[in-house]
Amino acid sequence: MSTQVPACQLLERQPARHGPLWVVGPPLDPWLVEQSAGVVSADLAVLDAWRARGKSAYSPFEDESVEYLAGEVVLFWPKAHQLGIWWLEWLCEVLPADTPIDVVGEHNGGIKRVPKVLAERGMGCDKLDNARRCSLFATRTVKLTSQDDVWTRFEALGLTLISHPGVFGHGKVDEGTRLLLDVLESELPHTHLRVLDMGCGDGIISAWLAHRGHQVTAVDVSAFAVESTQRTLSVNGLEGRVVQSDVFSALQGELFDLIVSNPPFHQERDVSYGPSQRLISQAPAHLTSAGQLWLVANAFLPYPDLLQNAFEQFQTLADNRRFRVYRAQRH
Numbered sequence: 001m002s003t004q005v006p007a008c009q010l011l012e013r014q015p016a017r018h019g020p021l022w023v024v025g026p027p028l029d030p031w032l033v034e035q036s037a038g039v040v041s042a043d044l045a046v047l048d049a050w051r052a053r054g055k056s057a058y059s060p061f062e063d064e065s066v067e068y069l070a071g072e073v074v075l076f077w078p079k080a081h082q083l084g085i086w087w088l089e090w091l092c093e094v095l096p097a098d099t100p101i102d103v104v105g106e107h108n109g110g111i112k113r114v115p116k117v118l119a120e121r122g123m124g125c126d127k128l129d130n131a132r133r134c135s136l137f138a139t140r141t142v143k144l145t146s147q148d149d150v151w152t153r154f155e156a157l158g159l160t161l162i163s164h165p166g167v168f169g170h171g172k173v174d175e176g177t178r179l180l181l182d183v184l185e186s187e188l189p190h191t192h193l194r195v196l197d198m199g200c201g202d203g204i205i206s207a208w209l210a211h212r213g214h215q216v217t218a219v220d221v222s223a224f225a226v227e228s229t230q231r232t233l234s235v236n237g238l239e240g241r242v243v244q245s246d247v248f249s250a251l252q253g254e255l256f257d258l259i260v261s262n263p264p265f266h267q268e269r270d271v272s273y274g275p276s277q278r279l280i281s282q283a284p285a286h287l288t289s290a291g292q293l294w295l296v297a298n299a300f301l302p303y304p305d306l307l308q309n310a311f312e313q314f315q316t317l318a319d320n321r322r323f324r325v326y327r328a329q330r331h
Contacts, residue, residue: 007104009131010134014128022070024073026039028049033049037056038055043222102128151164157204168199183317184294193257201229203218206233248282251286295325
């Protein structure tokens with residue numbers, strides 16, 4: 001049976017495995033869910049997909065032993081090169097030295113750079129297969145030092161931000177977020193509000209709002225983002241609640257005066273409007289009376305129709321031709 005994900009098509013060609021298959025940082029792929037014993041991922045949607053099939057699923061930030069990683073381990077190399085390095089070094093840190101692992105990925109996602117990455121860490125490399133514009137390599141873990149240096153610390157907008165390679169806009173504040181905060185600075189009421197930062201990333205919006213006295217709940221599907229936002233709030237001496245959630249899934253029944261978001265529309269290299277559609281369509285149910293949803297988005301994205309359907313009316317508060325800031329209010 002073929003699959004939609006090319007890297008999984010390559011895995012499907014391989015000889016039968018001799019032990020349970022554990023996949024690390026994988027895409028959402030039905031064939032892979034069925035074939036594997038379990039998954040390690042920072043993406044809550046991935047974890048939920050494996051759990052829904054009765055499979056084991058873990059976040060890399062869980063304070064648990066990784067003895068469950070027994071069998072055959074396959075790392076899916078991500079588009080973000082530094083994130084791939086983080087996963088590789090995490091495996092070297094948590095697994096015994098000389099543990100076999102395979103690394104698979106697409107050529108346009110950087111997998112061809114993996115042999116050099118392995119060599120720089122004293123790790124051997126055997127090429128097992130090459131098809132579907134993907135490559136599969138075999139290597140063995142080595143003992144490395146702590147990975148704390150992957151957390152990037154930088155200053156922006158009067159705040160100290162802590163970022164991770166697995167987080168949107170790693171190491172910088174993107175143009176859309178800056179535009180959103182500029183408009184919020186002039187338009188936001190001075191009264192303290194209960195605010196939800198949906199898709200919190202490295203925590204720039206949450207920290208900016210908390211610094212102005214608002215009661216902030218920050219949400220992201222990624223454990224990397226949750227950890228980054230917690231570190232950002234802490235280093236700035238700010239209070240805030242940070243929750244890993246697939247859009248509103250962990251916020252049943254909670255209401256907010258303001259929902260603010262710079263929502264993602266990419267999953268790896270694919271365009272995906274699913275999370276943004278759910279954010280907009282479900283936002284009214286999570287807003288107080290007269291509560292507002294604020295979004296910043298690339299100008300070409302089809303959000304006006306979604307906002308019209310969910311709120312009946314909305315405003316475009318800023319448009320610099322690349323990004324637009326929208327505001328919709330519950331009535």
